[in-house]
Amino acid sequence: MNRRLVIIGCAVALLVAPALFAGDDAAKTKLPEGQAEVTIPVTGMSCGACCNKIEGAVAALDGVVKVKADHAKGTATVVYMKDKVTVDKIVETINTKTSFKATKSDKTT
Numbered sequence: 001m002n003r004r005l006v007i008i009g010c011a012v013a014l015l016v017a018p019a020l021f022a023g024d025d026a027a028k029t030k031l032p033e034g035q036a037e038v039t040i041p042v043t044g045m046s047c048g049a050c051c052n053k054i055e056g057a058v059a060a061l062d063g064v065v066k067v068k069a070d071h072a073k074g075t076a077t078v079v080y081m082k083d084k085v086t087v088d089k090i091v092e093t094i095n096t097k098t099s100f101k102a103t104k105s106d107k108t109t
Contacts, residue, residue: 034082035065035080035081035082036079036080037079038077039075039076039077040087040090040091040104041103041105042054042075042101042102043101043102044100045071050071050100051068051069051070052069053099054067054069054076054100055067055068055069057097058093061089062085063081063083063084064080065079065080067079078090091103
C-alpha cells in the first residue's frame, strides 16, 4: 500500500512541478481583443502599502482591467483597454496621484 502512495505521489509531482517552476512567462495568456499589458518602471516603492497606493490610483482609471504593483521589482504591470486609456495617462496618474515616479516603458504586449 505504501509503495502505491509513493508512486502516485511521484506521478502528481511530475505533473505539477513544471507549472510551479515555469516562471511568469508560462502563466501569461493571450489577452482579449482590445486589451494590452504594460509594465511600467516605478521608483520610490518600499513596501506593500506603497503598492496598494499605486494599485488604487491606477485601478480608478476607466479602462484599467487589472493592476499589480511590485515594490521588489520596482514595477507596476497594468492590463488595460486600449480604446479607453493610454499608457501616458497611466504614468501621469501614478506621478500625480501618488508620491512615486513612473516612467513610460516600451514593454507593452
